[in-house]
Amino acid sequence: MILDKVNFPVDLRSLTTDEMNILASEIRDLIIKKVNTTGGHMGPNLGIVEATIAMHYVFDTPKDKIVYDVSHQCYPHKILTGRKEGFLNPDLYHKYTGYTAPEESEYDLFKVGHTSTSVSLACGVAKARDLKGENYNVIALIGDGSLSGGEALEGLDNAAVLGSNIIIIVNDNDMSIAENHGGIYDNLRNLRETNGNAECNFFKSLGFEYYYVENGNNIEALIDTFKKVKGVSHPVIVHIHTKKGCGLDVAEQNKEAFHWIMPGTLDHLDEPKTQTSESYESITKDFILNKIENREPICVVNAGTPGVFGFDKNYRNKLNKHYTDVGIAEEHAVAYSSAIAKSGAKPIFCVMSSFVQRTYDQISQDLCLNNSPLTMLVYWGGLSGADATHLCSFDIPLISNIPNIVYLAPTNKEEYISMLEYSYNQDKYPIAIRVPSYPLMSSGVADNTDYSVLNKFSVVENGEKIAILGLGNFFELAKEVKNEIQEKLGINSTLINPKFITGVDKELLESLKSNHSLVITLEDGMLDGGFGEKISRFYANSKVRVLNYGGLKEFSDRVALDELYTKYRLKKELIAEDVEKCLTDALLTV
């Protein structure tokens, strides 16, 4: 293998083009095998193999700095920068993260997992270089899908007037995760179709010098162009046309499905897809189709991640004009949805918890200040073993401290449907619903709660001494805790399903004071700024004790969920221990 003698980029620089082509093929094989084993980003990495080799061949990394955007295309880079063992040795498949990580290598500048950041970060690297009187190339590598994000566009606008060396490589594979949407993409297509010579050129209009490489999977062509821009004294765009999934037929043909794959996908290509059972996703999809069949002015909006919600191509086609994918542009998505609502139509904005934080100001100003009756569905909210870049545990502090919005936490199918209908049909508030990220639960009984009566918690079982508030995903844990306390301490606790994240049921909490001395809150997210602290604040001036359970303020990084639960004491037996201690202490000190 050529790869045997390549450990770091410096080893590349003595290879012939033929050897580099063989190397590309070796790297591709490693990626296919590893990703099919562990799951991960397949298409983006296969498309960028040649460009990665060419970059490290031409530029003097690590002195020259490459800033990756979203960095789900960094596997070839990791292989070439001292970390090939993580792809060669199945025992080490999990040693390195799927994103750039400075703690792993000096070749990785930033920890990155959200899109559209590379140009701004590269501008900062270049500015520091200039202030310190240093001299090296700064390269940002950004995919076409990331270009639609506001941060990327702000970055391009500023990079264009930086006045010194910055090289922005636009990796154009004509796809975001799904197909692209937006005027920029028409321009990219024009540029591809004219070999970079279209009259209108987005990048030139901003003032960039512009280069085009039609075959972005051809190492020689890439090297040739990179050599031309190396050492430039001004901002440059190199637009390279690559093939997403390049070298793996099924990935080339199914670009969306092979953007990110589950383990073993390649081993089960011929098996028919099993009929998926009912889920919160399927309920949502049916709800939407039903409204369309009723000819209602519904509009489903999302920002470039339809797969998160199960909106496959077939489903999107059914939605037709009732569907807008704005591309990676969460800020626009919220303002757009707010205005649709304010104008009397019915928007449903679907967003993953980790990405809702890309649009705080729009939720506050465009949406909540205008009190537009939007339905926002927040998916995947909760603690997880995810990479630090994709945590979903901040949506409660983020959303619930903004005035006017109502944030709801259903605990089962019937509540979810009832909340969806309520939100869809009302016109008083922006409403967000935290779609449960736990398996579908069903009570079997329709939920007829009138959710227009805000902040009314539901007492599921009456008890005494201890009240347990189990919010959303953690209502099931609350049940377990109740049973554990009954068994261990012989106390019949009151079980409460708060349902409302954004408000406190003062009447109920007040009434608990008469025969409860301890209130427990459980929330599937960070405690800081969250739900439990409001309950603590409420009881702070009373003799009622409160124990808040949830995550601590930290960026956990690929920590197994069970380990997190133990650390945060989110287990029935640990909570029962705390309760016992608290009750003892209270007796001693009160």
Add this chain to the structure above:
Amino acid sequence: MILDKVNFPVDLRSLTTDEMNILASEIRDLIIKKVNTTGGHMGPNLGIVEATIAMHYVFDTPKDKIVYDVSHQCYPHKILTGRKEGFLNPDLYHKYTGYTAPEESEYDLFKVGHTSTSVSLACGVAKARDLKGENYNVIALIGDGSLSGGEALEGLDNAAVLGSNIIIIVNDNDMSIAENHGGIYDNLRNLRETNGNAECNFFKSLGFEYYYVENGNNIEALIDTFKKVKGVSHPVIVHIHTKKGCGLDVAEQNKEAFHWIMPGTLDHLDEPKTQTSESYESITKDFILNKIENREPICVVNAGTPGVFGFDKNYRNKLNKHYTDVGIAEEHAVAYSSAIAKSGAKPIFCVMSSFVQRTYDQISQDLCLNNSPLTMLVYWGGLSGADATHLCSFDIPLISNIPNIVYLAPTNKEEYISMLEYSYNQDKYPIAIRVPSYPLMSSGVADNTDYSVLNKFSVVENGEKIAILGLGNFFELAKEVKNEIQEKLGINSTLINPKFITGVDKELLESLKSNHSLVITLEDGMLDGGFGEKISRFYANSKVRVLNYGGLKEFSDRVALDELYTKYRLKKELIAEDVEKCLTDALLTV
């Protein structure tokens, strides 16, 4: 007066061009007089008089919908849409807000005060129109300064492929609040210099049909072009070149100073500017200049609002290469600053509290996840009588619930300087400092605190029974409360200056338990998600009572500060009342 017979846009439509020109001049006089009396946005409104008349003349408002961006250019619009009394009658000068406000008029679609939102909102209005099968024009009016914001760029990208009627009027007066920065502005200049015919055209590159009006203060020219685009079936840009401050010589010549003026500015033009006394702004400016003199790689970054920090043109020139105004692009500003810090130079990002919320994800991902040692200075944080669009009371919940960042709250000059030096010289954390928005206080004694020991609260006066935590701006109030409690209740309270917003001094709080039964927290911002709730959470499982004081979760709208303080009980006598009641209750029930 022509204005006598114009109450609503329909009245305009029978006027001759000559009459409209007289009307423009009448409106201009009203604005100059009113704004010079009340203070407010002068330049933007004077520049847009003719375009406002022409829009309402050509388009069938309110059936046709105009969406204003930032809306500090809506005074002529208000005068023409039923609210001229607010400009004619000095007694009614304060009746209407300085921004579009749907509660005032059906001609105002959205409550708007942050920039870069109009295109996205207009897209939503247009989409609702199309879904409902209605037929009218949707117009967004956006200034050139707002174009650099990510939300505007995301909006343009999407508007270009909307597929139906949307008309975006770009009001290009060649100025943001200060001068513009970014590649887009070079393109706008090229377009102005070529009468709209430059080869590179940013808007055309996105796919828009494009019109240019060189004299954007000429009613006939505007009407002529607006008529051409009225009723179009696709996205259109109308780029109009207007003069900021048009018709008021001093405003035309001093565009930045006359963007927004204080009351009476025109009456004191000849008076020499008084030497301003020492302030937190002046201290900051001196601090920065000192670092530059020492040839340090410092870089001051802000996003289009240098005036907030006292960075006038003269000062900016002194900063030279050590200064970056990124334009209205807070997301880029944070990522850029983070990368500067990560690369070993010394960024100081200055931002107004109300605008820091435009960049949550970048603070979380680009900055805090990467733990870059940035210094972020947050100005104007605190409760205020501001318009609902410009509240500064959310920065504590927003910033302090993000991991890794250290948010500091100085209470006087010496602490501020000490924290600045600490932050600047350390390389461990992102650090934000809430620059006091109260008048400069001085202890007269240098602060030698070692702030690298995180979350160490300072006990200023030792007492018993009651501890008062006065955060930042409200430390002075805490002193008053202490005195009031001493006088009224004869209790010598412990007085604490927390200094750290982002962490809890567990050791100190634990120690207070031994001889304190009540802890009071005071913070100048929203309680929800803020500082006090953390203290309540800490004591929730103890017998110590806590009273949290701060703002309630709401968008207060031009409510006088004294009225807010009363409502939130942020006054020494009200707090002493609460304390008395709490102590009585506690005795009764414990």
